[in-house]
Amino acid sequence: MSDLLLTPLNAWHRAQGAKMAPFAGWDMPIQYEGILAEHQHTRTHAALFDICHMGEFALRGPGAKQALARAVTHNLETLKPGRCRYGFLLNEAGCVLDDLIVYCLAEDDYMLVVNGACIASDFAALRERLPASLHFEDISAATAKLDLQGPKSIDALEGLLGRSFRELGYFAFTHTTFDGANLMVSRTGYTGELGYELYLPWDKAETLWTRLLENADVKPAGLGARDTLRLEVGLPLYGQDLDTTHTPAEAGYEGMLTNTVDYVGKGRDREVREVLVPLAIPGRRAARHGDAVALPDGTVVGVVTSGSFAPSVGHAVALAYVKKPHAEEDSFIIKAARVELEAKRAPLPFYAGGTARMKLQG
Numbered sequence: 001m002s003d004l005l006l007t008p009l010n011a012w013h014r015a016q017g018a019k020m021a022p023f024a025g026w027d028m029p030i031q032y033e034g035i036l037a038e039h040q041h042t043r044t045h046a047a048l049f050d051i052c053h054m055g056e057f058a059l060r061g062p063g064a065k066q067a068l069a070r071a072v073t074h075n076l077e078t079l080k081p082g083r084c085r086y087g088f089l090l091n092e093a094g095c096v097l098d099d100l101i102v103y104c105l106a107e108d109d110y111m112l113v114v115n116g117a118c119i120a121s122d123f124a125a126l127r128e129r130l131p132a133s134l135h136f137e138d139i140s141a142a143t144a145k146l147d148l149q150g151p152k153s154i155d156a157l158e159g160l161l162g163r164s165f166r167e168l169g170y171f172a173f174t175h176t177t178f179d180g181a182n183l184m185v186s187r188t189g190y191t192g193e194l195g196y197e198l199y200l201p202w203d204k205a206e207t208l209w210t211r212l213l214e215n216a217d218v219k220p221a222g223l224g225a226r227d228t229l230r231l232e233v234g235l236p237l238y239g240q241d242l243d244t245t246h247t248p249a250e251a252g253y254e255g256m257l258t259n260t261v262d263y264v265g266k267g268r269d270r271e272v273r274e275v276l277v278p279l280a281i282p283g284r285r286a287a288r289h290g291d292a293v294a295l296p297d298g299t300v301v302g303v304v305t306s307g308s309f310a311p312s313v314g315h316a317v318a319l320a321y322v323k324k325p326h327a328e329e330d331s332f333i334i335k336a337a338r339v340e341l342e343a344k345r346a347p348l349p350f351y352a353g354g355t356a357r358m359k360l361q362g
Helices: 010-015 035-044 064-069 116-129 153-161 202-212 223-232
Strands: 019-023 026-031 046-050 055-060 084-090 096-106 109-114 135-138 143-149 173-178 181-186 195-201 218-220 274-281 292-294 300-310 315-323 331-336 339-345
Touching: 010 202, 026 035, 026 223, 035 046, 035 218, 035 223, 046 153, 046 202, 046 223, 055 064, 055 116, 064 109, 084 116, 096 116, 109 116, 116 135, 143 153, 143 202, 153 195, 153 202, 173 202, 181 202, 195 202, 223 300, 223 315, 274 300, 274 331, 300 331, 315 331
Parallel strands: 046 218
Antiparallel strands: 019 026, 046 143, 055 109, 055 135, 084 096, 096 109, 143 195, 173 181, 181 195, 274 315, 274 339, 292 300, 292 331, 300 315, 331 339
């Protein structure tokens, strides 16, 4: 435990009795009052997540757009200032080193947001691909990230900051101030609900956290609920559903590969040997990462990457890599611990009632 990194909210979490556990090298809150309660509150009201373990890089200088376009899959030609885009950092084999969001702050001025477990490796890979003339800096240690998610998040945000954010579209961002510091407000998230990812100086995180929680509609939520929320809407988790042995196309993201520049891994990123298949499982018993997936005759054809009971749909769901020739089968057997679970191929998202893309009335 002494080797774990701490977010600026660690003492607050422990004082509130949060259940803590290691995640991506950090000591992180898994739950407060319970995963199911926190999941439901996010879907109906608003929840606040400590996501300060994520990494942020700054990139700027003449030619930054062209250089970055050769390093990642994002189409930067169509990414305008004030907008952000999801995509991938690939290896030479076209497989995923990490998934990340690129923010266009201005012409040739970007912020990259990467997964906490990949900060060092991502920075090294990008540093090698980018010209030394560009300013490229790991700003993770100075940057806090809080995620305010849920249909009532807009009211909580506007109530605290005293200005409207209703004009902010999905995957758009803007800047404001909080407690004398710059605050970047991004209409993005990992829950399928209307929500905002908030970036601000590390030493301002607890003040913003506690001020947002003064709103009766906002409660803290841990990584347990974050995982069930993202799985219900089919969002992948790096290290499970995305990894260095699978391509974006195998994970279902071929349609996002629109970058016309010759980036690292281009071409091979469309190869498909296995397909990430969504599975619905009757009942509450969930499959787990690593469980074998078989055809009804017992032939093993894949492996579960993510699985959980899905509170918003009332039964268990899973994602699994299945060999391409069998990916369109309707029925599977999951060989879970001490039991076999019937599973049916299902459409994504498992839960379609999310508010993430809702249009806000001004």
